[in-house]
Amino acid sequence: MPDWDGRGLPPVARARVERYAASGLKTSLMSVPSAVGAEVAGFTAIGEVMGCVVQQVGWTGTGIFADDQVKLISGMLRQGYSTALDRLAQEATALGADGVLGIGFTVTSLDGVMEEFVALGTAVRAETKQRPRRLFTTDLPGQDVGKLMQAGWVPVRLAVGIAGRAQYDYNMQYQTTTWAGNTEVDAPTRVVTEVRAAARAEFARAIRDAGADGGIVSGMTLRTWPVQEVAMAGIASVTGTAIARFHTGRAAPTSALKILPLNRS
DSSP, X not given: OOOOOSSSSOHHHHHHHHHHHHHOOOOOOOOHHHHHHHHHTTEEEEEXXXXXXXXXXXXXXXXXXXXXXXXXXXXXXXXXXXXXXXHHHHHHHHTTOSEEEEEEEEEEEETTTEEEEXXXXXXXXXXXSSOOSSXXXXXXXXXXXXXXXXXXXEEEEXXXXXXXXXXXXXXXXXXXXXXXXXXXXXXXXXXXXXXXXXXXXXXXXXXXXXXXXXXXEEEEEEEEEEETTTEEEEEEEEEEEEEEEOOOOSOOOSSOOSSOOOSOO
């Protein structure tokens, strides 16, 4: 394998792009409804694209404070998602795409020390005279993108917000005993509330940084774990698509069409 300094596309990805270009093969990860919806919106699938990275978790020892540990893990997640998405975008650009639809993320633990981040999606090209000025990315399927565009909105960029918190409270060990009864446990309540709010705030910042007008949340995750019965740590994530308005027109249909119109008017 050729030497690679970590910048740009990995050699394997470059070779895959070259094979696509040489063969003229067009592949897609979209379902039939998604592909039809993308076509109605003026997009044609030109190939599946992928971005991946393997990272060390960043903390493999002991004796570290819970808050420092959760910051390391959330930072690793943030960097992993960003790198995988960036490499997916580079591959789509190399294919001559205008956007990537239906992006999905998977995170796989490798021996409990490393994490593999994979972003998969379908690169599409606009079959119109007016094409996007820059590549857009979204986790929305083709039919949803079509409805968005009918309503005067366009996807801009896939946005991710991640936050981590830890809270020490020595009363926690007494609030979680059998004899405590059905009582609120203070530390977990604070952690869950704060970490979800912080993840949503980071998601909102990502939308503003993209120059978008709004965002559609498509997924939220929460992971919590106790620390020596006297603390609670948690990491939350919010994923979705930043969207921008390009015109004010008729509203998108509120339900899927039962009959597909054959005319293009």
